[in-house]
Amino acid sequence: MERWTFALAILCLVWSDGGAVTVEIPQPQYEFARGDNITLPCTFKTTKVNPAVIVVTWSAEAAEVDAEENQVLSHFWPSGQTDITSKYEGRASLDVDIKRGRANLKLSSITLDDNKSFECRLLIQGDDEGTPADTTRLVVLVAPSTPICKIQGTAEYGQNINLTCRSEEGSPPPTYTWKSVDTQSMPRAPYPRSVDKGGILSLFNISKESSGYYTCTSTNKIRSAQCNITLSVMPPSMNIGSTAGIIGGVVAALIVLIVIIYCCCCRKKKEGEEEYAMGKVEDEYHDKEPNTNGGGRRADEEESVRGPDDDRVRSPVERRDDYEERSERDYDRRRDYDDRRSDYDDRRSDYTDRRERYDDDRHYDDERRYDDRRDRRYEDDDRERAPRRDYDD
Ligand SMILES: *[C@@H]1O[C@H](CO)[C@@H](O)[C@H](O)[C@H]1NC(C)=O
Ligand SMILES: *[C@@H]1O[C@H](CO)[C@@H](O)[C@H](O)[C@H]1NC(C)=O
Ligand SMILES: *[C@@H]1O[C@H](CO)[C@@H](O)[C@H](O)[C@H]1NC(C)=O
Ligand SMILES: *[C@@H]1O[C@H](CO)[C@@H](O)[C@H](O)[C@H]1NC(C)=O
Numbered sequence: 001m002e003r004w005t006f007a008l009a010i011l012c013l014v015w016s017d018g019g020a021v022t023v024e025i026p027q028p029q030y031e032f033a034r035g036d037n038i039t040l041p042c043t044f045k046t047t048k049v050n051p052a053v054i055v056v057t058w059s060a061e062a063a064e065v066d067a068e069e070n071q072v073l074s075h076f077w078p079s080g081q082t083d084i085t086s087k088y089e090g091r092a093s094l095d096v097d098i099k100r101g102r103a104n105l106k107l108s109s110i111t112l113d114d115n116k117s118f119e120c121r122l123l124i125q126g127d128d129e130g131t132p133a134d135t136t137r138l139v140v141l142v143a144p145s146t147p148i149c150k151i152q153g154t155a156e157y158g159q160n161i162n163l164t165c166r167s168e169e170g171s172p173p174p175t176y177t178w179k180s181v182d183t184q185s186m187p188r189a190p191y192p193r194s195v196d197k198g199g200i201l202s203l204f205n206i207s208k209e210s211s212g213y214y215t216c217t218s219t220n221k222i223r224s225a226q227c228n229i230t231l232s233v234m235p236p237s238m239n240i241g242s243t244a245g246i247i248g249g250v251v252a253a254l255i256v257l258i259v260i261i262y263c264c265c266c267r268k269k270k271e272g273e274e275e276y277a278m279g280k281v282e283d284e285y286h287d288k289e290p291n292t293n294g295g296g297r298r299a300d301e302e303e304s305v306r307g308p309d310d311d312r313v314r315s316p317v318e319r320r321d322d323y324e325e326r327s328e329r330d331y332d333r334r335r336d337y338d339d340r341r342s343d344y345d346d347r348r349s350d351y352t353d354r355r356e357r358y359d360d361d362r363h364y365d366d367e368r369r370y371d372d373r374r375d376r377r378y379e380d381d382d383r384e385r386a387p388r389r390d391y392d393d
């Protein structure tokens with residue numbers, strides 16, 4: 001009898017030890033908006049009485065085939081330690097109560113990267129039967145971004161146009177609806193010749209009655225967003241395009257006028273500059289003149305040294321006459337510049353100084369020569385002078 005009881009007790013122990021863990025996540029799929037703080041629930045039961053070690057693990061697996069499975073965290077009982085992988089560090093935590101069979105995963109600020117399958121798994125020492133794991137899908141939803149409303153085509157009487165509406169983001173993809181209010185902001189029946197499809201409101205043969213405010217609402221299962229547009233249908237002659245054309249023409253004409261005026265001013269200025277340049281050239285010419293005269297002077301001196309017997313030498317008085325005649329002419333020309341140029345005067349006075357010096361020298365020569373030749377040469381000189389003067393003139 002005792003043997004039987006013992007055997008039964010052993011049997012019971014073995015039976016209760018085997019295949020008694022069940023892990024369960026209530027829903028196959030959870031939907032949350034991007035950025036939310038979420039909890040993925042997980043419960044478990046085990047028939048093992050006072051198991052020595054229990055390990056809870058959560059992991060994530062992307063939907064793609066052969067996607068690698070990422071460990072999120074591991075919790076060890078009875079030590080109570082939770083290891084969180086670096087990818088989820090600071091973002092994941094475990095809401096765990098082993099006695100009550102709870103091991104919920106908490107994720108904060110979920111992103112599109114969390115759009116995955118999550119698995120909750122239990123490892124219980126001495127209890128490896130039953131269903132030790134369950135999975136669920138986390139669907140991350142994205143609210144539609146504020147849509148952009150646009151007009152395609154020309155808003156003129158009789159034209160066909162499209163009003164387009166599109167959100168850049170949104171998951172699941174948003175649906176779009178167009179609503180119209182008239183110019184008094186009263187809701188009105190849809191324009192009869194229109195088709196609203198996929199965010200494009202096509203208006204055919206538009207008229208004044210098509211004008212008004214149009215609102216597009218972009219909606220998905222978590223949120224909606226709106227954009228507005230004002231449609232003003234114009235008669236063909238008065239549309240914005242031709243107004244812009246007229247304004248453009250006027251502006252172009254103005255620009256041409258300004259360019260012409262500017263060119264005229266430029267030409268006047270240039271002519272002024274050319275005159276200035278010419279003045280400069282002549283100025284240089286006069287600058288050199290004293291040097292030429294200086295050379296002449298040297299020649300004169302040589303000639304006077306050669307002595308009174310040289311027939312080619314004209315009397316200095318006569319030469320001076322010539323010289324003064326030339327000077328006079330030059331001076332007349334120069335007077336023009338004197339009016340304009342003040343610095344020229346300086347140089348000119350310089351020149352006059354030199355000429356005066358030169359005259360002094362000559363005067364000395366004259367007197368000397370006059371004394372030497374007075375008797376012999378006076379008659380001859382007179383005779384020679386006459387024909388030469390003619391030639392010089
Ligand atoms: C999510 O949790 C973080 C802290 O982990 C907090 O700063 C944030 O405000 C929470 N966001 C929402 C939407 O509750
Ligand atoms: C999340 O995953 C589901 C299923 O794989 C997919 O249909 C959905 O487009 C994904 N969402 C985003 C925002 O990628
Ligand atoms: C309006 O949209 C339809 C369909 O997308 C297209 O065939 C048509 O060319 C568009 N009209 C204009 C004026 O853009
Ligand atoms: C366009 O509408 C006007 C009235 O607004 C009508 O007289 C004309 O026949 C229409 N044209 C077409 C091509 O439907």
Ligand SMILES: *[C@@H]1O[C@H](CO)[C@@H](O)[C@H](O)[C@H]1NC(C)=O
Pocket residue numbers: 215226227228
């Ligand atoms: C559209 O207009 C409505 C009122 O007419 C306004 O409440 C809403 O903010 C506007 N939306 C945008 C995107 O301008």
